[in-house]
Amino acid sequence: MSFLPATRCARGGAIETDPHAATSPPLYQTATFAQSRADNFDAYDYTRTDNPTRSAAEDLLAELEGARGALTFSSGMAAIAAVLRETSEGGRLVCGRDLYGGTQRLAHRFLEGVDVEHVDLSVDADGRCQGLEASLAAQPAAVVFVETPSNPRLEIVDLRAVARTAHAAGARLVVDGTAMTPWLQRPLELGADVVVHSATKGLNGHGDVTAGVAATSDGALLERLAGRRNAEGTALAPFESWLLLRGIRTLGPRIDSAQRTAGRLARWLAAQPWTRAVRYPGLDSHPGASLHAAQAAGGGILIGVETADEQSAKALVERTRLFSIAVSFGGVASSISLPRAMSHASVPEGAAPPPEATLVRLSIGLEAFADLQADLERAMVEAHKGARRPRATTR
Numbered sequence: 280m281s282f283l284p285a286t287r288c289a290r291g292g293a294i295e296t297d298p299h300a301a302t303s304p305p306l307y308q309t310a311t312f313a314q315s316r317a318d319n320f321d322a323y324d325y326t327r328t329d330n331p332t333r334s335a336a337e338d339l340l341a342e343l344e345g346a347r348g349a350l351t352f353s354s355g356m357a358a359i360a361a362v363l364r365e366t367s368e369g370g371r372l373v374c375g376r377d378l379y380g381g382t383q384r385l386a387h388r389f390l391e392g393v394d395v396e397h398v399d400l401s402v403d404a405d406g407r408c409q410g411l412e413a414s415l416a417a418q419p420a421a422v423v424f425v426e427t428p429s430n431p432r433l434e435i436v437d438l439r440a441v442a443r444t445a446h447a448a449g450a451r452l453v454v455d456g457t458a459m460t461p462w463l464q465r466p467l468e469l470g471a472d473v474v475v476h477s478a479t480k481g482l483n484g485h486g487d488v489t490a491g492v493a494a495t496s497d498g499a500l501l502e503r504l505a506g507r508r509n510a511e512g513t514a515l516a517p518f519e520s521w522l523l524l525r526g527i528r529t530l531g532p533r534i535d536s537a538q539r540t541a542g543r544l545a546r547w548l549a550a551q552p553w554t555r556a557v558r559y560p561g562l563d564s565h566p567g568a569s570l571h572a573a574q575a576a577g578g579g580i581l582i583g584v585e586t587a588d589e590q591s592a593k594a595l596v597e598r599t600r601l602f603s604i605a606v607s608f609g610g611v612a613s614s615i616s617l618p619r620a621m622s623h624a625s626v627p628e629g630a631a632p633p634p635e636a637t638l639v640r641l642s643i644g645l646e647a648f649a650d651l652q653a654d655l656e657r658a659m660v661e662a663h664k665g666a667r668r669p670r671a672t673t674r
């Protein structure tokens with residue numbers, strides 16, 4: 280039977296072969312599974328290779344992405360590392376100009392013999408990615424890797440155009456879909472070859488697990504990734520898989536609610552005198568708004584706020600009380616961060632340009648709109664005073 284994503288999430292994770300027909304996914308917290316014979320491994324033999332709770336999470340993720348298969352890893356970076364090492368080692372990797380700091384660190388410092396280039400992925404009036412075309416024509420690449428909306432600047436990349444351009448030059452397109460989750464955007468349907476996620480963020484959504492996913496319909500690649508994961512032991516543990524499943528079962532209602540609040544906050548923030556600019560892909564003022572609307576089901580839960588200067592950015596972050604100062608995002612609890620000093624502090628020299636020091640990133644959770652608004656307003660009034668009195672104490 281084929282079900283819509285809401286139904287898949289709500290009923291996801293059932294293990295059909297469970298002898299007791301548990302209606303909630305059972306947790307197989309075991310390292311080994313007894314074999315029927317010495318020379319027969321049966322469906323499961325060792326959790327490093329496969330585990331029923333993990334498989335249940337992976338089956339649900341594959342359905343949500345419209346992929347032939349999905350593999351979970353101990354973190355988003357473990358998933359990204361496995362995919363990039365399997366697809367680009369010894370070759371060339373072309374990335375967008377704005378990328379999660381940890382991915383830049385991995386690409387520039389830890390991928391063996393990989394030549395990394397950041398290119399302009401914008402599309403001209405004829406729908407051509409000239410920057411990418413030129414880069415791939417000058418030197419072929421194995422992989423084009425993008426985020427949209429990107430972290431942290433929330434820039435939009437035209438996935439259909441980038442996929443076309445990459446494929447014409449014989450490259451694979453890998454999309455980091457963390458910011459949207461498959462609830463809002465399904466990159467494989469837009470032409471990507473592989474989608475990766477930090478499931479630590481919106482997919483799990485409760486801030487209590489680090490997890491990663493790689494999903495693809497390329498059967499040979501899935502097999503190699505599964506083989507590598509087994510060889511290296513980087514799969515998601517059973518309890519984490521169980522927590523992730525629990526998180527995904529409420530994915531839609533969580534994202535829908537947080538996104539509604541984020542849209543209202545973005546509109547309100549844009550009208551405040553103390554914001555220099557508000558970046559939210561669901562606002563008409565965002566340069567990528569119409570492109571984003573054509574490839575995603577909403578503006579998402581992240582808002583970028585540009586303040587007048589570095590001091591007021593730092594003051595805003597430090598004076599909010601409801602928003603915790605945290606690097607992650609996508610949880611039920613709202614958080615606030617200064618990407619330049621936090622998630623992107625690890626970006627090596629020579630990688631993509633660092634985020635502006637005046638950029639504050641908000642991740643909207645499930646709190647009441649009015650409470651979040653009041654917290655930002657109070658923090659901003661104080662921060663504004665603080666900007667004129669640099670030595671004012673915080674909190």
Ligand SMILES: *Cc1c(COP(=O)(O)O)cnc(C)c1O
Pocket residue numbers: 354355356357379381382426430455457458476477478479480489490491
């Ligand atoms: C957090 C994040 C990652 C890394 O995921 P971890 O689970 O922290 O390893 C990768 N990409 C994006 C866009 C992220 O936000």
